[in-house]
Amino acid sequence: MTVGMGSHQSSAMKNDEWLTPPEIIEALGTFYLDPCSPGERRPWDTAAVHYDFRDNGLSQPWGGRVWLNPPYGREAAQWLERLAAHGNGIALIFARTETDMFFRHVWEKADAILFLRGRLHFHYVTGERAKANSGAPSCLVAYGANNVRALKQSGLDGRLVTLRKAEAL
Template sequence: MTKPYHAMTGRSDEWFTPPEIFEALGETFDLDVSQPETGREYLSVPCRRFLTMKNDGLSSAWDGFVWMNPPFGARNGVVPWLARFMRHGNGIACVYARTSAGWFHDCTPKADAMLFPRGKTKFIRPDGSRGNAPGDGIVLIGMGKRAVSALARAQKAGLGITVKIYRKDTV
Protein backbone atom coordinates (compact mmCIF):
# COMPACT_ATOMS: atom_id res chain seq x y z
CA MET A 1 0.00 0.00 0.00
CA THR A 2 1.37 3.40 -0.94
CA LYS A 3 1.68 5.96 1.85
CA PRO A 4 -0.06 9.31 1.38
CA TYR A 5 2.22 12.04 0.04
CA HIS A 6 2.59 13.73 3.44
CA ALA A 7 3.62 10.46 5.12
CA MET A 8 6.52 9.80 2.74
CA THR A 9 10.01 10.54 4.06
CA GLY A 10 11.06 14.06 3.18
CA ARG A 11 7.58 15.04 2.01
CA SER A 12 5.47 17.84 3.36
CA ASP A 13 2.22 17.83 5.31
CA GLU A 14 1.50 21.16 3.67
CA TRP A 15 -1.00 21.05 0.86
CA PHE A 16 -2.42 24.21 -0.63
CA THR A 17 -6.11 24.67 -1.30
CA PRO A 18 -6.70 24.87 -5.06
CA PRO A 19 -7.72 28.27 -6.46
CA GLU A 20 -11.03 27.03 -7.85
CA ILE A 21 -12.36 26.71 -4.30
CA PHE A 22 -11.66 30.38 -3.59
CA GLU A 23 -13.05 31.43 -6.96
CA ALA A 24 -16.32 29.63 -6.14
CA LEU A 25 -16.48 31.10 -2.62
CA GLY A 26 -15.94 34.64 -3.94
CA GLU A 27 -14.47 35.91 -0.67
CA THR A 28 -11.40 37.65 0.66
CA PHE A 29 -10.57 36.50 4.17
CA ASP A 30 -9.25 38.72 6.93
CA LEU A 31 -6.92 36.01 8.24
CA ASP A 32 -5.50 32.65 7.11
CA VAL A 33 -4.66 30.97 10.43
CA SER A 34 -2.49 28.12 9.09
CA GLN A 35 -0.49 29.23 6.09
CA PRO A 36 2.58 27.19 5.09
CA GLU A 37 6.09 28.47 5.72
CA THR A 38 7.34 27.56 2.24
CA GLY A 39 5.91 27.38 -1.25
CA ARG A 40 3.63 30.36 -0.70
CA GLU A 41 4.12 31.42 -4.30
CA TYR A 42 1.68 28.59 -5.11
CA LEU A 43 -0.92 29.69 -2.59
CA SER A 44 -4.18 31.09 -3.79
CA VAL A 45 -5.74 32.09 -0.44
CA PRO A 46 -7.22 35.55 -0.86
CA CYS A 47 -6.47 36.97 2.59
CA ARG A 48 -5.34 40.22 4.14
CA ARG A 49 -3.11 38.61 6.81
CA PHE A 50 -1.79 35.18 7.66
CA LEU A 51 -0.21 33.14 10.41
CA THR A 52 2.37 30.40 9.83
CA MET A 53 3.80 27.66 12.02
CA LYS A 54 6.35 30.17 13.31
CA ASN A 55 3.47 32.41 14.47
CA ASP A 56 1.70 29.38 16.03
CA GLY A 57 -1.69 29.96 14.45
CA LEU A 58 -3.32 27.64 16.95
CA SER A 59 -2.53 29.88 19.93
CA SER A 60 -2.17 33.32 18.28
CA ALA A 61 -5.04 35.82 18.35
CA TRP A 62 -7.64 35.41 15.61
CA ASP A 63 -9.95 38.12 14.38
CA GLY A 64 -12.31 38.77 11.51
CA PHE A 65 -13.41 36.33 8.82
CA VAL A 66 -10.91 33.45 8.88
CA TRP A 67 -9.81 30.75 6.47
CA MET A 68 -8.51 27.57 8.06
CA ASN A 69 -6.88 24.68 6.22
CA PRO A 70 -5.04 23.13 9.20
CA PRO A 71 -2.32 20.47 9.11
CA PHE A 72 -3.98 17.20 8.05
CA GLY A 73 -1.14 14.80 8.94
CA ALA A 74 -1.58 13.64 12.52
CA ARG A 75 -4.42 11.36 13.56
CA ASN A 76 -7.06 13.61 15.13
CA GLY A 77 -4.61 16.50 14.70
CA VAL A 78 -7.42 18.59 13.28
CA VAL A 79 -9.39 18.45 16.56
CA PRO A 80 -7.69 21.34 18.42
CA TRP A 81 -7.87 23.44 15.26
CA LEU A 82 -11.57 22.75 14.80
CA ALA A 83 -12.29 23.46 18.45
CA ARG A 84 -10.54 26.82 18.12
CA PHE A 85 -12.35 27.54 14.85
CA MET A 86 -15.74 26.78 16.43
CA ARG A 87 -14.98 29.07 19.37
CA HIS A 88 -14.00 31.83 16.95
CA GLY A 89 -17.29 31.38 15.09
CA ASN A 90 -16.58 33.39 11.93
CA GLY A 91 -15.07 31.84 8.82
CA ILE A 92 -14.61 28.74 6.69
CA ALA A 93 -12.57 25.65 7.56
CA CYS A 94 -11.35 22.98 5.14
CA VAL A 95 -10.97 19.52 6.73
CA TYR A 96 -11.35 15.85 5.84
CA ALA A 97 -14.97 14.76 5.39
CA ARG A 98 -14.58 11.82 7.74
CA THR A 99 -18.25 11.63 8.61
CA SER A 100 -17.87 8.48 10.71
CA ALA A 101 -15.15 9.93 12.95
CA GLY A 102 -16.06 10.98 16.48
CA TRP A 103 -14.43 14.38 16.06
CA PHE A 104 -16.63 15.07 13.03
CA HIS A 105 -19.77 14.48 15.10
CA ASP A 106 -18.39 16.43 18.06
CA CYS A 107 -17.47 19.53 16.03
CA THR A 108 -19.82 19.88 13.07
CA PRO A 109 -23.12 20.29 14.98
CA LYS A 110 -21.75 23.68 16.07
CA ALA A 111 -21.33 24.77 12.42
CA ASP A 112 -23.85 26.85 10.50
CA ALA A 113 -23.36 25.10 7.14
CA MET A 114 -21.09 22.66 5.33
CA LEU A 115 -20.20 22.25 1.67
CA PHE A 116 -19.14 18.85 0.37
CA PRO A 117 -17.19 19.42 -2.87
CA ARG A 118 -18.00 17.18 -5.82
CA GLY A 119 -15.32 14.51 -6.23
CA LYS A 120 -12.00 14.51 -4.44
CA THR A 121 -10.19 17.81 -4.23
CA LYS A 122 -6.75 17.75 -5.83
CA PHE A 123 -4.60 19.95 -3.60
CA ILE A 124 -1.45 21.80 -4.67
CA ARG A 125 1.91 20.52 -3.41
CA PRO A 126 4.59 22.85 -2.01
CA ASP A 127 6.42 22.61 -5.36
CA GLY A 128 3.37 23.86 -7.27
CA SER A 129 2.35 20.54 -8.80
CA ARG A 130 -1.19 19.26 -8.36
CA GLY A 131 -1.66 16.11 -6.31
CA ASN A 132 -3.59 13.06 -7.42
CA ALA A 133 -7.01 12.26 -6.00
CA PRO A 134 -6.55 11.83 -2.24
CA GLY A 135 -7.94 8.91 -0.27
CA ASP A 136 -10.56 11.09 1.43
CA GLY A 137 -12.87 13.88 0.39
CA ILE A 138 -13.05 17.20 2.20
CA VAL A 139 -15.75 19.39 3.66
CA LEU A 140 -15.84 23.17 3.97
CA ILE A 141 -17.32 24.09 7.33
CA GLY A 142 -18.91 27.52 7.64
CA MET A 143 -19.43 29.58 10.78
CA GLY A 144 -21.42 32.82 10.61
CA LYS A 145 -23.74 34.42 8.07
CA ARG A 146 -20.94 35.48 5.73
CA ALA A 147 -19.64 31.90 5.56
CA VAL A 148 -23.14 30.51 4.91
CA SER A 149 -23.55 32.98 2.02
CA ALA A 150 -20.12 32.05 0.60
CA LEU A 151 -20.90 28.32 0.74
CA ALA A 152 -24.27 28.90 -0.95
CA ARG A 153 -22.49 30.92 -3.66
CA ALA A 154 -19.97 28.08 -4.13
CA GLN A 155 -22.81 25.59 -4.55
CA LYS A 156 -24.37 27.81 -7.22
CA ALA A 157 -20.96 27.89 -8.92
CA GLY A 158 -21.03 24.07 -9.07
CA LEU A 159 -18.41 23.32 -6.41
CA GLY A 160 -20.58 20.86 -4.49
CA ILE A 161 -23.55 20.48 -2.19
CA THR A 162 -24.17 22.78 0.77
CA VAL A 163 -25.97 21.54 3.87
CA LYS A 164 -27.39 23.90 6.49
CA ILE A 165 -27.06 22.67 10.07
CA TYR A 166 -30.15 22.54 12.26
CA ARG A 167 -29.40 22.44 15.95
CA LYS A 168 -31.50 20.51 18.45
CA ASP A 169 -32.75 23.72 20.03
CA THR A 170 -33.96 25.17 16.69
CA VAL A 171 -35.72 22.13 15.24
Protein backbone atom coordinates (compact mmCIF):
# COMPACT_ATOMS: atom_id res chain seq x y z
CA MET A 1 0.00 0.00 0.00
CA THR A 2 1.42 3.37 -1.00
CA VAL A 3 0.34 6.20 1.23
CA GLY A 4 1.35 9.80 0.85
CA MET A 5 -0.06 13.26 0.62
CA GLY A 6 -2.69 11.59 -1.47
CA SER A 7 -2.01 8.59 -3.60
CA HIS A 8 -3.62 9.22 -6.94
CA GLN A 9 -3.65 6.62 -9.62
CA SER A 10 -3.37 7.71 -13.22
CA SER A 11 -2.58 5.40 -16.09
CA ALA A 12 -1.27 8.40 -18.02
CA MET A 13 1.16 9.49 -15.30
CA LYS A 14 2.40 6.02 -14.21
CA ASN A 15 2.70 7.14 -10.59
CA ASP A 16 0.69 6.54 -7.46
CA GLU A 17 1.95 9.17 -5.05
CA TRP A 18 1.00 12.79 -5.63
CA LEU A 19 1.44 15.89 -3.50
CA THR A 20 -1.21 18.50 -2.84
CA PRO A 21 -0.52 21.69 -4.80
CA PRO A 22 1.09 24.08 -2.28
CA GLU A 23 -1.30 26.92 -3.15
CA ILE A 24 -4.20 24.87 -1.76
CA ILE A 25 -2.48 24.32 1.58
CA GLU A 26 -1.50 28.00 1.76
CA ALA A 27 -5.09 29.10 1.06
CA LEU A 28 -6.54 26.95 3.85
CA GLY A 29 -4.37 28.01 6.78
CA THR A 30 -2.38 26.04 9.31
CA PHE A 31 -3.03 22.37 10.05
CA TYR A 32 -1.78 20.41 13.04
CA LEU A 33 -1.73 16.89 11.52
CA ASP A 34 -1.30 15.29 8.11
CA PRO A 35 -1.84 11.54 8.64
CA CYS A 36 -1.15 10.71 4.95
CA SER A 37 2.15 12.46 4.37
CA PRO A 38 4.87 11.18 2.06
CA GLY A 39 8.06 9.93 3.65
CA GLU A 40 10.87 12.08 4.96
CA ARG A 41 11.36 13.73 1.56
CA ARG A 42 8.69 16.34 1.03
CA PRO A 43 9.27 19.71 -0.57
CA TRP A 44 6.76 21.52 1.68
CA ASP A 45 4.98 20.81 4.91
CA THR A 46 1.22 20.44 5.06
CA ALA A 47 0.98 20.36 8.85
CA ALA A 48 3.03 20.61 12.04
CA VAL A 49 2.93 16.80 12.51
CA HIS A 50 3.19 14.27 9.67
CA TYR A 51 2.51 10.53 9.63
CA ASP A 52 3.71 8.62 6.59
CA PHE A 53 3.02 5.09 5.36
CA ARG A 54 5.49 3.64 7.88
CA ASP A 55 3.47 5.16 10.74
CA ASN A 56 0.09 3.90 9.50
CA GLY A 57 -1.79 7.14 10.19
CA LEU A 58 -5.10 5.31 10.62
CA SER A 59 -3.75 3.57 13.73
CA GLN A 60 -2.16 6.69 15.25
CA PRO A 61 -3.83 9.24 17.55
CA TRP A 62 -5.28 12.27 15.77
CA GLY A 63 -5.44 15.71 17.31
CA GLY A 64 -6.06 19.28 16.27
CA ARG A 65 -6.94 20.42 12.78
CA VAL A 66 -6.27 17.67 10.22
CA TRP A 67 -5.27 17.97 6.56
CA LEU A 68 -6.23 14.81 4.68
CA ASN A 69 -5.23 13.98 1.12
CA PRO A 70 -5.89 10.25 1.42
CA PRO A 71 -4.72 7.41 -0.78
CA TYR A 72 -7.19 7.36 -3.64
CA GLY A 73 -9.00 4.10 -4.20
CA ARG A 74 -11.00 1.78 -1.96
CA GLU A 75 -9.05 2.67 1.17
CA ALA A 76 -10.02 6.36 0.94
CA ALA A 77 -13.32 5.56 2.67
CA GLN A 78 -11.48 4.48 5.86
CA TRP A 79 -9.63 7.79 5.98
CA LEU A 80 -12.78 9.86 5.43
CA GLU A 81 -14.61 7.86 8.09
CA ARG A 82 -11.79 8.62 10.54
CA LEU A 83 -11.79 12.34 9.65
CA ALA A 84 -15.58 12.55 10.01
CA ALA A 85 -15.33 10.95 13.46
CA HIS A 86 -12.50 13.35 14.39
CA GLY A 87 -14.70 16.27 13.29
CA ASN A 88 -11.96 18.84 12.66
CA GLY A 89 -10.30 18.90 9.26
CA ILE A 90 -10.40 19.22 5.51
CA ALA A 91 -10.03 16.41 2.98
CA LEU A 92 -9.05 16.66 -0.68
CA ILE A 93 -10.75 13.95 -2.72
CA PHE A 94 -12.12 13.37 -6.19
CA ALA A 95 -15.64 14.75 -6.61
CA ARG A 96 -17.22 11.39 -7.31
CA THR A 97 -20.52 12.34 -5.76
CA GLU A 98 -22.36 9.14 -6.70
CA THR A 99 -20.12 6.72 -4.83
CA ASP A 100 -21.00 4.93 -1.63
CA MET A 101 -17.99 6.55 0.05
CA PHE A 102 -19.20 10.03 -0.88
CA PHE A 103 -22.73 9.32 0.36
CA ARG A 104 -21.61 7.75 3.65
CA HIS A 105 -18.76 10.05 4.63
CA VAL A 106 -19.39 13.32 2.81
CA TRP A 107 -23.08 13.86 2.08
CA GLU A 108 -24.12 12.40 5.45
CA LYS A 109 -21.33 13.66 7.73
CA ALA A 110 -19.48 16.68 6.29
CA ASP A 111 -20.32 20.30 7.02
CA ALA A 112 -19.45 21.70 3.58
CA ILE A 113 -17.86 20.90 0.23
CA LEU A 114 -15.90 23.21 -2.03
CA PHE A 115 -16.13 21.87 -5.58
CA LEU A 116 -12.95 23.15 -7.24
CA ARG A 117 -13.15 24.65 -10.73
CA GLY A 118 -11.17 22.68 -13.30
CA ARG A 119 -8.86 19.79 -12.63
CA LEU A 120 -5.90 20.02 -10.30
CA HIS A 121 -2.31 19.48 -11.27
CA PHE A 122 -0.73 17.51 -8.45
CA HIS A 123 3.02 17.47 -7.82
CA TYR A 124 5.60 14.71 -7.71
CA VAL A 125 7.35 14.03 -4.40
CA THR A 126 10.25 16.07 -5.79
CA GLY A 127 7.96 19.12 -5.83
CA GLU A 128 7.76 19.26 -9.62
CA ARG A 129 4.26 19.98 -10.93
CA ALA A 130 2.83 17.17 -13.07
CA LYS A 131 2.23 18.14 -16.70
CA ALA A 132 -1.05 16.22 -16.88
CA ASN A 133 -4.02 17.11 -14.70
CA SER A 134 -5.47 14.73 -12.13
CA GLY A 135 -7.91 13.16 -14.58
CA ALA A 136 -11.01 13.94 -12.52
CA PRO A 137 -12.59 16.90 -10.72
CA SER A 138 -11.64 17.42 -7.09
CA CYS A 139 -13.32 18.84 -4.02
CA LEU A 140 -12.39 19.95 -0.52
CA VAL A 141 -14.56 18.47 2.23
CA ALA A 142 -14.85 20.34 5.55
CA TYR A 143 -15.65 18.84 8.94
CA GLY A 144 -16.21 21.45 11.64
CA ALA A 145 -17.34 25.08 11.52
CA ASN A 146 -13.76 26.44 11.54
CA ASN A 147 -13.02 24.46 8.39
CA VAL A 148 -16.17 25.68 6.65
CA ARG A 149 -14.96 29.22 7.37
CA ALA A 150 -11.53 28.31 5.98
CA LEU A 151 -13.13 27.15 2.72
CA LYS A 152 -15.24 30.32 2.51
CA GLN A 153 -12.21 32.55 3.10
CA SER A 154 -9.72 30.58 0.99
CA GLY A 155 -10.14 32.45 -2.26
CA LEU A 156 -9.95 29.13 -4.12
CA ASP A 157 -11.98 29.06 -7.33
CA GLY A 158 -15.01 26.83 -7.07
CA ARG A 159 -18.50 26.47 -5.64
CA LEU A 160 -19.11 26.04 -1.91
CA VAL A 161 -22.02 23.88 -0.82
CA THR A 162 -22.95 24.01 2.87
CA LEU A 163 -24.39 20.73 4.12
CA ARG A 164 -25.07 21.34 7.82
CA LYS A 165 -26.13 24.21 9.95
CA ALA A 166 -23.07 24.34 12.20
CA GLU A 167 -22.95 27.15 14.76
CA ALA A 168 -20.94 30.21 13.78
CA LEU A 169 -20.59 29.31 10.11
